[in-house]
Amino acid sequence: xxxxxxxxxxxxxxxxxxxxxxxxxxxxxxxxxxxxxxxxxxxxxxxxxxxxxxxxxxxxxxxxxxxxxxxxxxxxxxxxxxxxxxxxxxxxxxxxxxxxxxxxxxxxxxxxxxxxxxxxxxxxxxxxxxxxxxxxxxxxxxxxxxxxxxxxxxxxxxxxxxxxxxxxxxxxxxxxxxxxxxxxxxxxxxxxxxx
Amino acid sequence: xxxxxxxxxxxxxxxxxxxxxxxxxxxxxxxxxxxxxxxxxxxxxxxxxxxxxxxxxxxxxxxxxxxxxxxxxxxxxxxxxxxxxxxxxxxxxxxxxxxxxxxxxxxxxxxxxxxxxxxxxxxxxxxxxxxxxxxxxxxxxxxxxxxxxxxxxxxxxxxxxxxxxxxxxxxxxxxxxxxxxxxxxxxxxxxxxxxxxxxxxxxxxxxxxxxxxxxxxxxxxxxxxxxxxxxxxxxxxxxxxxxxxxxxxxxxxxxxxxxxxxxxxxxxxxxxxxxxxxxxxxxxxxxxxxxxxxxxxxxxxxxxxxxxxxxxxxxxxxxxxxxxxxxxxxxxxxxxxxxxxxxxxxxxxxxxxxxxxxxxxxxxxxxxxxxxxxxxxxxxxxxxxxxxxxx
Ligand SMILES: NC(=O)c1ccc[n+]([C@@H]2O[C@H](COP(=O)([O-])OP(=O)(O)OC[C@H]3O[C@@H](n4cnc5c(N)ncnc54)[C@H](O)[C@@H]3O)[C@@H](O)[C@H]2O)c1
Ligand SMILES: [Zn+2]
Ligand SMILES: [Zn+2]
Numbered sequence: 001x002x003x004x005x006x007x008x009x010x011x012x013x014x015x016x017x018x019x020x021x022x023x024x025x026x027x028x029x030x031x032x033x034x035x036x037x038x039x040x041x042x043x044x045x046x047x048x049x050x051x052x053x054x055x056x057x058x059x060x061x062x063x064x065x066x067x068x069x070x071x072x073x074x075x076x077x078x079x080x081x082x083x084x085x086x087x088x089x090x091x092x093x094x095x096x097x098x099x100x101x102x103x104x105x106x107x108x109x110x111x112x113x114x115x116x117x118x119x120x121x122x123x124x125x126x127x128x129x130x131x132x133x134x135x136x137x138x139x140x141x142x143x144x145x146x147x148x149x150x151x152x153x154x155x156x157x158x159x160x161x162x163x164x165x166x167x168x169x170x171x172x173x174x175x176x177x178x179x180x181x182x183x184x185x186x187x188x189x190x191x192x193x194x195x
Numbered sequence: 196x197x198x199x200x201x202x203x204x205x206x207x208x209x210x211x212x213x214x215x216x217x218x219x220x221x222x223x224x225x226x227x228x229x230x231x232x233x234x235x236x237x238x239x240x241x242x243x244x245x246x247x248x249x250x251x252x253x254x255x256x257x258x259x260x261x262x263x264x265x266x267x268x269x270x271x272x273x274x275x276x277x278x279x280x281x282x283x284x285x286x287x288x289x290x291x292x293x294x295x296x297x298x299x300x301x302x303x304x305x306x307x308x309x310x311x312x313x314x315x316x317x318x319x320x321x322x323x324x325x326x327x328x329x330x331x332x333x334x335x336x337x338x339x340x341x342x343x344x345x346x347x348x349x350x351x352x353x354x355x356x357x358x359x360x361x362x363x364x365x366x367x368x369x370x371x372x373x374x375x376x377x378x379x380x381x382x383x384x385x386x387x388x389x390x391x392x393x394x395x396x397x398x399x400x401x402x403x404x405x406x407x408x409x410x411x412x413x414x415x416x417x418x419x420x421x422x423x424x425x426x427x428x429x430x431x432x433x434x435x436x437x438x439x440x441x442x443x444x445x446x447x448x449x450x451x452x453x454x455x456x457x458x459x460x461x462x463x464x465x466x467x468x469x470x471x472x473x474x475x476x477x478x479x480x481x482x483x484x485x486x487x488x489x490x491x492x493x494x495x496x497x498x499x500x501x502x503x504x505x506x507x508x509x510x511x512x513x514x515x516x517x518x519x520x521x522x523x524x525x526x527x528x529x530x531x532x533x534x535x536x537x538x539x540x541x542x543x544x545x546x547x548x549x550x551x552x553x554x555x556x557x558x559x560x561x562x563x564x565x566x567x568x569x570x571x572x573x574x575x576x577x578x579x580x581x582x583x584x585x586x
Contacts, residue, residue: 048289069305134289165309172305172318180285181267182219184304184321184343186332189218 018042018141035120036145041164045171047178048135055106055127057178061098067173067183069166086119094118120145138174140167197585198252198337199564204242205572207565212252215333215341220267223345225277229358230257230335232564232571232581233366234392234459235506239326240568243460243476243483244508246310246327254336255281255323256365258358261349262339270346277349278364279342280533283321283332286347296320297530302344303330322530336564338585350537353545359582360544363397363551369536370504371397371457377502377527378453380405387411387442387451387494388428389487391419393554393580394504395457399428400549402455411445413438415463416576422554442494450496458487459505468513475512485511492518503528554580561585 018040047054057063061082065074072093075083080100088094096117102110102124110124121144128137176183200210215224233256238244258278261271271277284296291299302321303311311319311328321343324334333340342349352361375398378386386402388395391414399410403426412423413431420430431441442451460483462469469486476484488503492515495501501524519526543549556579559567567581 046289048287048292168309168312169305172308175288176285176301176305179287180221180301180344182221182344184285184302184330185218186304186307186321186330187218188213189216 016042016044016139016141035143038143038145040141040143041167042139042141043164043167043171044137044139045175046130046135046137047175049178051127051129051136052106054136054138054178055109057174058109058125058127059103059105067177068170069173081114096121138171140171142167196338197561198333199254199561199583200249201239201247201251201253202249205240205569207240207253207568209562209564210250212250212337215339217263217265218341219343220265221344221346222265223261223268223271223342223349224263225257225259225279225335225340225342225349226262227257227259227335227338227340227585228276229259229362230254230337230561230583230585231362231365231367232256232336232567232583234394235325235366236568237572238460238506238508240572241461244326244328248327248331251324251326251331252333252337253324254334254340255325256362256367257323257335257340258352258362258365259340265345268346271349271351275349276352276354278352278361278537279323279335279340279345280348280350280364280369280537281322281325281366282348282530282533283323283330283343284347284534285344290320291347294532294535295529296532296534297322298532307331320530336561336583336585338561348534350541352541356545359552359555361541361551362582363393364533364537364540364544366531366533367393368397368540368549368551369533370394370531371399372401372536372540373529373531374398374455374457374502374504375401375405375407377504378402378405378407378455378500379525380407380453382406383408384452385409385411385446386453386455387413387491388423388455388457389413389491390457390459390505391416391423391430392457392575395419395455396422396426396554396579397551398455398457398502398504399423399426403427404543404548411442411451418576419579422579425553438490439494446496450494450499452496453500453502454491454495456488456491456501456503456505460484460507460509462486462488471513472511483507483509483511485514489513489515492524495522495524497522499524501526504531506530555582557581559583 062074065071070087072085082098085095097114098111100111108126112122113120123142125140130137173183196214198212261275264271282297283302284291284299285301288300297320299320303318307330308318321330323332384407386407388398391412402410410428412428414420415434424430462484472484561583570578571581
């Protein structure tokens with residue numbers, strides 16, 4: 001993603017790549033990766049907790065199943081690898097193995113899906129101190145290829161409508177959980193997301 | 196349990212619905228002893244606030260007894276008598292830490308927050324019984340209610356203070372107080388208040404306590420104006436006088452130092468701009484009628500302060516941006532940061548410095564709530580505040 005960042009920065013100044021109005025194009029131009037139709041989504045959220053705490057929460061990937069809406073399970077394979085089972089539309093699930101490709105403790109985590117994933121993707125999350133006393137800024141950036149086949153079509157439709165929506169909601173839930181120990185809901189218990 | 200539910204424009208009913216349950220560790224369940232109908236509820240009743248769903252339980256001014264407490268709540272215990280702020284606030288986000296409780300970043304559920312983020316740029320905090328923009332939380336015009344983050348909001352009431360003295364700590368009392376505080380009142384100041392509903396009346400009382408030299412109250416309902424007068428305000432009936440001219444003459448040609456819009460988006464009157472707004476609202480072109488706010492901005496003195504507790508939800512056109520800029524006005528607004536004021540106002544009630552009961556005109560059982568809504572809407576002169584008793 002470094003080449004990508006550098007390329008895009010020329011066009012958009014100090015704004016993050018994900019805010020480019022041409023983000024579809026920005027993500028794709030990576031010959032070495034050769035995405036089918038890569039889509040980039042990115043979002044920043046401020047969490048009122050120390051940087052190290054937020055990093056450690058994310059580093060233990062099993063935690064993410066608590067805050068990500070559609071994640072059914074995350075099984076740890078070893079310290080860097082995990083297996084993800086994710087709910088897809090129309091009662092289906094999609095699965096992949098994910099491997100951590102970069103780990104700069106307290107600052108950065110990057111990962112990518114392993115060959116054969118239902119949804120091929122790569123992502124990184126950066127942790128920066130906010131202004132003094134204002135917690136940690138967490139920026140997640142994900143590039144994904146919608147899968148082929150019927151599930152792919154359904155997913156693509158869903159994401160095209162609002163590609164950032166899932167990242168936005170999941171980061172809100174992460175923030176809620178880390179700041180309050182709960183995930184806000186106005187639904188009765190049987191309908192509530194796991195907390 | 197029984198609860199007052201919304202079914203459409205001017206269609207509210209008392210239905211039997213499932214009892215609320217504890218969902219999160221910091222929740223509690225309250226058995227409601229008193230709950231009121233608010234001017235804000237009329238905006239829902241009249242269909243001005245989007246994202247309502249049939250069956251939503253209304254009500255954001257309520258108090259009662261704690262009957263169940265989540266395992267993560269160390270503050271409340273069974274049997275506590277509490278008043279619950281209408282704003283739901285987590286207590287630990289940036290906004291809560293800065294006492295901007297109604298801007299809480301965590302209380303609006305993740306998927307509901309999308310709507311207000313799209314509408315306003317950033318999502319609103321959660322609130323009880325006030326559409327899905329503020330989270331879709333069930334309200335308190337009911338026998339029971341679930342209170343999230345209940346170790347932050349609810350105020351425990353000492354024995355000896357009856358319900359009616361403290362109920363309005365939930366909303367309109369701190370709302371009137373914050374409206375006056377937002378006027379940054381200085382010695383010698385004249386404060387003009389548009390609207391003598393509950394919010395306006397409490398704003399008048401608060402402005403005088405906060406040191407206003409004079410308060411001038413504006414409405415067209417004689418009974419409501421009389422209540423304003425009894426608090427110590429001078430009064431104007433906007434049907435009888437030219438409001439701008441009267442205010443200018445009463446303030447030596449200078450204009451009021453601060454003006455409060457305690458009317459909100461359903462402004463009455465037959466001024467030409469208001470008729471146009473109404474026509475547009477009917478065909479869906481503009482959502483908010485802003486006649487009172489335009490007048491506020493027109494009447495306030497140069498360099499004056501404008502405080503807007505009145506609720507607006509959408510867009511308005513013909514907004515007097517010229518007067519705002521050229522006169523160099525300061526504008527403050529917002530849903531009330533209720534929790535910021537709870538302790539201070541409870542003490543003032545206890546010491547007898549604030550009377551909250553004078554505006555209650557009607558008390559009725561919950562089963563009669565639909566009549567209460569109709570009366571509060573149609574007979575504003577006589578019906579100043581309706582308190583419902585669910586048990
Ligand atoms: N900011 C908050 O957190 C908050 C909290 C509670 C209520 N509110 C809002 O405050 C407003 C007032 O609430 P309320 O319970 O007192 O409502 P209400 O409907 O009982 O009172 C409104 C009053 O305004 C008067 N009025 C209408 N048009 C006028 C005009 N052009 N000039 C002068 N007066 C006019 C009406 O005659 C009425 O007496 C509402 O918009 C309500 O939603 C805001
Ligand atoms: Zn209210
Ligand atoms: Zn908060």
